[in-house]
Amino acid sequence: MNVFDIIGPIMVGPSSSHTAGAVRIGKIARAVSGGQPAMVTIELYGSFAQTYKGHGTDKAIIAGLLGMAPDDERIKDSLELARDLGMAFKFKKSGNKAVHPNTALIAAVDSQGKKTIVQGSSVGGGRIMVNRINEINVKFNGEYYTLLVPHHDTPGMIAAVTNLLADQGINIAEMNMYRSQRGGEAMMVIETDQAINEELVSLIEAVNSVKKAVLIKPIY
Amino acid sequence: MISYDSVQELADKATKKGKPISALVLADQALQMERSQQDLIEEMNKSLQVMAEAASKGINSGSKSASGLSGGDALKMKQAIHAGQSLGGMVLSETLAKALAIAEVNACMGRIVAAPTAGSCGIIPAVLLTLKEAYDLTEEQVVMSLFTAAGLGMVIAKKASISGAEGGCQAECGSAAAMAAAAAVELMGGTPQMCAHACAIAIKSVLGLVCDPVAGLVEVPCVKRNASGAANALIAAEMALAGIESVIPVDEVIAAMKDIGDAMPKTLKETAEGGLADTPTAKKMAREIFR
Ligand code: SF4
Numbered sequence: 001m002n003v004f005d006i007i008g009p010i011m012v013g014p015s016s017s018h019t020a021g022a023v024r025i026g027k028i029a030r031a032v033s034g035g036q037p038a039m040v041t042i043e044l045y046g047s048f049a050q051t052y053k054g055h056g057t058d059k060a061i062i063a064g065l066l067g068m069a070p071d072d073e074r075i076k077d078s079l080e081l082a083r084d085l086g087m088a089f090k091f092k093k094s095g096n097k098a099v100h101p102n103t104a105l106i107a108a109v110d111s112q113g114k115k116t117i118v119q120g121s122s123v124g125g126g127r128i129m130v131n132r133i134n135e136i137n138v139k140f141n142g143e144y145y146t147l148l149v150p151h152h153d154t155p156g157m158i159a160a161v162t163n164l165l166a167d168q169g170i171n172i173a174e175m176n177m178y179r180s181q182r183g184g185e186a187m188m189v190i191e192t193d194q195a196i197n198e199e200l201v202s203l204i205e206a207v208n209s210v211k212k213a214v215l216i217k218p219i220y
Numbered sequence: 221m222i223s224y225d226s227v228q229e230l231a232d233k234a235t236k237k238g239k240p241i242s243a244l245v246l247a248d249q250a251l252q253m254e255r256s257q258q259d260l261i262e263e264m265n266k267s268l269q270v271m272a273e274a275a276s277k278g279i280n281s282g283s284k285s286a287s288g289l290s291g292g293d294a295l296k297m298k299q300a301i302h303a304g305q306s307l308g309g310m311v312l313s314e315t316l317a318k319a320l321a322i323a324e325v326n327a328c329m330g331r332i333v334a335a336p337t338a339g340s341c342g343i344i345p346a347v348l349l350t351l352k353e354a355y356d357l358t359e360e361q362v363v364m365s366l367f368t369a370a371g372l373g374m375v376i377a378k379k380a381s382i383s384g385a386e387g388g389c390q391a392e393c394g395s396a397a398a399m400a401a402a403a404a405v406e407l408m409g410g411t412p413q414m415c416a417h418a419c420a421i422a423i424k425s426v427l428g429l430v431c432d433p434v435a436g437l438v439e440v441p442c443v444k445r446n447a448s449g450a451a452n453a454l455i456a457a458e459m460a461l462a463g464i465e466s467v468i469p470v471d472e473v474i475a476a477m478k479d480i481g482d483a484m485p486k487t488l489k490e491t492a493e494g495g496l497a498d499t500p501t502a503k504k505m506a507r508e509i510f511r
Contacts, residue, residue, distance in 0.1 A: 014437070
């Protein structure tokens with residue numbers, strides 16, 4: 001904690017969890033789906049579902065999907081902006097009580113028809129936790145440079161990827177492995193202290209069994 | 221290094237060094253964040269600018285929030301001031317107007333600085349910006365006083381809470397008032413020990429205040445609680461500057477706030493299930509908004 005956690009952040013109101021946090025969830029979804037989607041369906045849970053209109057949670061998530069930051073004054077006009085920019089959107093309320101009360105599940109479809117799912121929760125003070133990418137349950141908060149490496153669950157994967165990072169002097173702050181089942185689809189989530197460049201992303205994508213590597217830049 | 225475990229310790233250290241609390245906090249934070257003091261001052265100054273913009277924008281806007289629950293009160297306050305209807309003097313009236321203005325900007329999805337939260341964002345700027353105008357203080361002085369506010373806020377966040385969902389409104393508007401009170405004391409030339417007393421006095425006045433926002437939105441009673449929080453800060457600062465002391469030491473007051481927050485039922489901590497949010501009028505409004 002530092003002074004700017006207390007006097008700050010600069011943000012668009014009215015609520016750090018329902019507005020600023022929601023922008024960040026949208027921003028992560030944009031990064032994971034590789035840019036601005038052509039169409040998004042957003043499912044809201046708990047208090048997000050109950051109060052989204054009054055808190056502007058809908059506008060905030062759309063603003064994040066359009067690449068805005070939580071202090072962008074265009075957030076309140078984001079729904080019109082999305083229409084102008086050709087991003088179709090739909091909101092659904094979910095009654096499911098099993099998930100964290102401030103959660104959004106974003107299903108984004110790009111112009112080629114490829115679908116990406118990102119689920120995130122706003123956990124207070126504008127901070128978020130991403131808890132699902134496509135079919136895999138994950139856990140990261142977007143504070144670091146974050147690399148998502150979906151791959152086929154085979155031995156030696158971790159070493160192959162982390163060696164590439166080490167070669168460039170990149171320090172891993174946290175790293176986790178998630179998989180749907182043994183030998184099935186898996187996802188490595190690597191958070192690093194230093195910036196990661198596109199070249200490194202391509203090198204990782206060239207590793208056998210790696211399907212893709214997605215880089216998410218820090219969102220705070 | 222400062223551990224931010226105790227307001228009294230902060231005040232004692234400042235007293236011993238013969239410096240204001242803000243100077244200690246600034247020096248410590250520059251060390252901890254590995255940045256220059258100048259750099260931190262510039263970043264804090266940016267926040268002050270956003271605060272001032274929100275105040276002047278909100279005071280003239282008069283527009284309603286998306287829910288229709290709030291908006292237009294800052295303008296009414298301003299008109300009353302212009303009509304010469306100030307009851308408690310200009311400093312108080314101007315403070316109330318700014319606190320309402322900034323809280324309304326927040327409710328209308330305008331740009332604010334969370335201080336310490338978005339819900340309580342009007343309190344600290346209203347107090348400090350009003351004192352700046354009334355007593356011709358410099359921007360640098362006000363920026364420095366924000367470091368005092370932040371330093372005390374860090375202790376409160378660490379030892380109790382600054383979130384309505386965790387500790388009720390005492391933790392949100394109460395903490396903001398305590399931080400504003402201490403900053404105001406420092407701005408007006410009070411000692412570090414007076415800052416600590418102001419902090420304690422402000423919190424004591426709102427111990428037990430619950431968080432019960434109508435329809436779960438940060439508008440009713442929040443906008444007006446920003447005004448009363450700012451007034452609370454002025455009152456506490458004025459008493460402390462007069463040499464009045466808090467009988468219960470500041471750190472014990474903060475601990476009491478935590479205990480009270482923990483004992484508060486969930487229905488009174490931002491869930492909109494109790495208090496004002498559970499009144500017939502509030503429930504009717506909520507039904508209309510979310511229809
Ligand atoms: S009532 Fe609750 S939401 Fe409103 S200002 Fe107080 S703590 Fe924040």
